[in-house]
Amino acid sequence: MALRTSLSPSFPPMANTTTTATSGNARKSPRVYMASTLPKVEKAKKPYSPPRVVELQVTHSMPLEKIEIFKSLEDWAQNNVLIHLKPVEKCWQPQDFLPDSASDGFYDEVKELREHAKEIPDDYFVCLVGDMITEEALPTYQTMLNTLDGVRDETGASPTSWAVWTRAWTAEENRHGDLLNKYLYLSGRVDMKQIEKTIQYLIGSGMDPRTENNPYLGFIYTSFQERATFISHGNTARHAKERGDLKLAQICGIIAADEKRHETAYTKIVEKLFEIDPDGTVLAFADMMRKKISMPAHLMYDGRDDNLFEHFSAVAQRLGVYTAKDYSDILEFLVGRWKVGEITGLSGEASKAQDYVCTLASRIRRLEERAQGRAKKASTRPFSWIYDREVLL
Ligand SMILES: [Fe+2]
Numbered sequence: 001m002a003l004r005t006s007l008s009p010s011f012p013p014m015a016n017t018t019t020t021a022t023s024g025n026a027r028k029s030p031r032v033y034m035a036s037t038l039p040k041v042e043k044a045k046k047p048y049s050p051p052r053v054v055e056l057q058v059t060h061s062m063p064l065e066k067i068e069i070f071k072s073l074e075d076w077a078q079n080n081v082l083i084h085l086k087p088v089e090k091c092w093q094p095q096d097f098l099p100d101s102a103s104d105g106f107y108d109e110v111k112e113l114r115e116h117a118k119e120i121p122d123d124y125f126v127c128l129v130g131d132m133i134t135e136e137a138l139p140t141y142q143t144m145l146n147t148l149d150g151v152r153d154e155t156g157a158s159p160t161s162w163a164v165w166t167r168a169w170t171a172e173e174n175r176h177g178d179l180l181n182k183y184l185y186l187s188g189r190v191d192m193k194q195i196e197k198t199i200q201y202l203i204g205s206g207m208d209p210r211t212e213n214n215p216y217l218g219f220i221y222t223s224f225q226e227r228a229t230f231i232s233h234g235n236t237a238r239h240a241k242e243r244g245d246l247k248l249a250q251i252c253g254i255i256a257a258d259e260k261r262h263e264t265a266y267t268k269i270v271e272k273l274f275e276i277d278p279d280g281t282v283l284a285f286a287d288m289m290r291k292k293i294s295m296p297a298h299l300m301y302d303g304r305d306d307n308l309f310e311h312f313s314a315v316a317q318r319l320g321v322y323t324a325k326d327y328s329d330i331l332e333f334l335v336g337r338w339k340v341g342e343i344t345g346l347s348g349e350a351s352k353a354q355d356y357v358c359t360l361a362s363r364i365r366r367l368e369e370r371a372q373g374r375a376k377k378a379s380t381r382p383f384s385w386i387y388d389r390e391v392l393l
């Protein structure tokens with residue numbers, strides 16, 4: 001699984017870590033104080049620091065003139081992207097899959113839900129909780145989309161197609177965390193307070209997808225991620241079904257179906273970029289893959305485990321919920337989806353980028369096979385989300 005290493009591993013983090021832009025952007029000028037006016041607050045501890053701090057960040061890497069491409073695609077986006085949204089009245093809501101607390105049958109339905117949940121092992125719950133926490137950090141993902149130059153929602157209620165998409169996408173996604181959160185609360189299997197703390201920490205830390213305010217990078221990232229979440233929710237659905245919990249399978253499956261629809265929309269945007277600007281798009285694709293696609297919840301922390309995300313990922317890998325093979329499969333899928341191998345007339349650099357992305361999946365697979373060949377020591381780990389019960393990694 002793609003993990004980034006440029007994070008401050010310490011907790012609490014070093015104070016004063018700020019971003020460093022590498023593309024000639026304005027930086028904060030250092031404040032200069034006269035000795036007699038030095039404010040006392042400078043000596044005080046920072047009142048709050050996020051648990052995870054990203055050290056190096058690049059901003060605004062897309063040349064300004066390319067913003068025009070996205071402005072000119074307004075009508076195209078309306079006719080080709082917004083059609084993948086569902087009207088609210090036709091959307092499922094979390095309540096459709098949960099016991100109705102206003103009905104007389106509520107207690108019986110909850111009892112039945114809990115009976116089924118008893119049959120499901122702890123490692124499955126670790127995966128489901130990790131998926132739910134990932135969904136619940138939705139404010140971060142809407143923020144991420146609104147960092148992208150040329151497509152951001154400038155007002156919070158902007159009528160541009162890009163902004164309409166971002167808000168409606170967020171509104172659809174919001175149902176995912178709601179549904180999983182309520183299910184897990186009712187299941188009686190997990191430590192909700194620890195989970196809620198993890199969500200608060202994660203939203204406070206944000207994420208670092210390394211998309212550099214650049215919508216080329218941003219939409220490649222979201223194409224990849226929507227497919228990754230489609231796969232992972234699809235797998236938790238399959239596992240629940242295998243264990244006879246059809247309700248839970250339905251919950252995970254219905255979320256996976258949304259992710260698939262979102263994947264269709266984002267991959268269509270990138271397909272269009274390949275058509276308009278093949279050089280720029282293949283370079284962006286290679287850039288994103290060289291940096292590796294980080295998972296949205298890679299800054300996860302529960303107040304206890306400094307390597308929580310790695311541990312959660314290891315369980316997901318072992319159970320086959322989301323694996324290193326899925327990573328290379330997604331890459332291969334996207335190369336095929338965008339017909340990257342068939343593009344002709346690229347510049348020298350872009351043609352090298354084309355070779356790189358077209359051969360990368362098989363290289364990753366070879367490395368993966370070699371890594372799997374090495375004997376791995378079995379170890380377990382307590383997860384606070386399940387009251388510190390130990391789970392095999
Ligand atoms: Fe989602």
Ligand SMILES: [Fe+2]
Binds near residue numbers: 229
């Ligand atoms: Fe999604």
